Amino acid sequence: MESGVTGFNEKVFQMIINVVLMILALLAIIPFILLLSSSFTSEKALLAQGYQFFPTDLSAYAYKYLFVTNAAKILRAYGITFFITIFGTTVSLMICPLLAYPLSRKDYPRRKAVTFIVFFTMLFNGGVVPSYIMWTQIFHIKDTIWALIVPNLLFNGFYVLLLKNNFSANIHPALIEAAKIDGAGEWLIYRKVVLPLSLPILATIGLMIGIGYWNDWTNGLYYITDANRYSLQNYLKSVMDNIRVLASMSSSANVGTQNMPGTGIRMAMAIVGVIPIMILYPFFQKSFVKGIALGGIKE
Numbered sequence: 001m002e003s004g005v006t007g008f009n010e011k012v013f014q015m016i017i018n019v020v021l022m023i024l025a026l027l028a029i030i031p032f033i034l035l036l037s038s039s040f041t042s043e044k045a046l047l048a049q050g051y052q053f054f055p056t057d058l059s060a061y062a063y064k065y066l067f068v069t070n071a072a073k074i075l076r077a078y079g080i081t082f083f084i085t086i087f088g089t090t091v092s093l094m095i096c097p098l099l100a101y102p103l104s105r106k107d108y109p110r111r112k113a114v115t116f117i118v119f120f121t122m123l124f125n126g127g128v129v130p131s132y133i134m135w136t137q138i139f140h141i142k143d144t145i146w147a148l149i150v151p152n153l154l155f156n157g158f159y160v161l162l163l164k165n166n167f168s169a170n171i172h173p174a175l176i177e178a179a180k181i182d183g184a185g186e187w188l189i190y191r192k193v194v195l196p197l198s199l200p201i202l203a204t205i206g207l208m209i210g211i212g213y214w215n216d217w218t219n220g221l222y223y224i225t226d227a228n229r230y231s232l233q234n235y236l237k238s239v240m241d242n243i244r245v246l247a248s249m250s251s252s253a254n255v256g257t258q259n260m261p262g263t264g265i266r267m268a269m270a271i272v273g274v275i276p277i278m279i280l281y282p283f284f285q286k287s288f289v290k291g292i293a294l295g296g297i298k299e
Helices: 002-039 043-049 061-069 071-104 111-123 128-138 157-170 173-181 186-194 196-215 218-223 232-252 263-295
Strands: none
Touching (some): 002 263, 061 071, 061 263, 071 111, 071 157, 071 186, 071 196, 071 232, 111 157, 186 196, 196 232, 196 263, 218 232, 232 263
16 A cells, blocks of 8 residues: 555656646746747837737848848858867867866875865956966967967866766776776776766766857957957857947937847847757757766765
8 A cells, every 4th residue: 555655656746846847948948939039020029019929020130130241250250169169178178087087096196185276276266367467468369269268268177076076986996907907007098998988977068168168258358359250259249239339329319229220139149149059959968967967976
């Protein structure tokens, strides 16, 4: 009898969890649908009727403004963003495990001191002004593609500690000892044993780093003044600034703003920025969930 009651309670609990997850999914999807419909609504209808799920006045002017009027600029910005995302993520996935793996080895004598240094960087940094002076006056990366790759986003302490915990939890010392008995050196063990067993966490870290590069606009704001080197986020920000200037000029000149580009283009820019990540995320979803679960285990 108790097993029947227990089974019924589990089913009720599972139903409640499913309903809660469906509600959360709808809360995430509904705003995106509203965003998409607004991007295909005319500026006049947006100003008169506000945001609607079913627009009364369909218009593709926002996308025409982005991809026809400014086609060359936005394609160049897309190319730059794809390059810095792929290159930066690849380099980060090469550096982070190389630092995290020794910290996971209990036979490494300085693991606690180095781990503390890595953790310290998560709490404190030098600030914007010293960083700007260092990157521009010492490394001279201003107005170069490296200004969008190297500062801040190459890797950080959180990713290193996440990888360290994963290595500690999943790479048993017996595997390393067995590999050493078979004659493998440290580099061979790292390549043939450690990395193949860490693919889920590496995919997770790669996804987070890639999203960070894709959405980054602060590096471009600080270090890029040449519009030809704008990433997608910086280009979209410049478009919004131009729209704001046009709107202020039209209002000061007593010109109607209903035909001025504005809200609809902002919605279209949000769609343009998020679509590539939405396309890629399903391919990493299983590894992302598994990697977070494994990397979150503490020693």
